[in-house]
Amino acid sequence: MERRNFIKQCGLLGASCLGLSLFIESCGATHYVQGIASNNRLQINKSDFIILKKDKTTFRKYIITKLENSDCPIVVYRFSENNFSALLLRCTHQGNELNVNGDMLTCSAHGSEFSNKGDVIQGPAEQKLKSFPVTTDEKNIYIQLAA
Numbered sequence: 001m002e003r004r005n006f007i008k009q010c011g012l013l014g015a016s017c018l019g020l021s022l023f024i025e026s027c028g029a030t031h032y033v034q035g036i037a038s039n040n041r042l043q044i045n046k047s048d049f050i051i052l053k054k055d056k057t058t059f060r061k062y063i064i065t066k067l068e069n070s071d072c073p074i075v076v077y078r079f080s081e082n083n084f085s086a087l088l089l090r091c092t093h094q095g096n097e098l099n100v101n102g103d104m105l106t107c108s109a110h111g112s113e114f115s116n117k118g119d120v121i122q123g124p125a126e127q128k129l130k131s132f133p134v135t136t137d138e139k140n141i142y143i144q145l146a147a
């Protein structure tokens with residue numbers, strides 16, 4: 001093999017590996033959880049936020065859960081040990097399902113953006129996202145779905 005072709009193939013291989021690792025990392029960023037629903041309340045384990053890497057514990061910023069009979073998922077953000085927000089991933093403009101991009105929720109339909117507390121950052125949406133009251137105990141998070 002000529003030197004030039006060898007260098008070219010090594011470059012392509014390196015770019016492929018980089019692309020694959022970025023893809024795997026992005027896939028691992030979103031964690032989906034099936035909560036336990038009862039009495040208009042959804043229960044999620046706090047441990048679902050834990051990431052263990054080489055004896056080091058870190059926490060996911062958010063997880064996504066979905067009720068069996070709902071067409072729209074809920075994102076649960078972790079701010080601290082006992083401080084969470086639970087937001088319905090439905091745009092308040094025309095009801096499109098939102099995408100989670102770290103601390104930002106975006107709508108692909110017309111470009112609205114929301115914060116991780118549900119506030120409108122950019123329209124055309126004008127209303128906050130639907131949020132659910134959240135309580136915690138030592139091990140669990142409880143999302144109150146209806147009063």
Ligand code: FES
Pocket residue numbers: 091092093094095096107108109110111112123124125
């Ligand atoms: S439906 Fe989300 S911006 Fe229009």
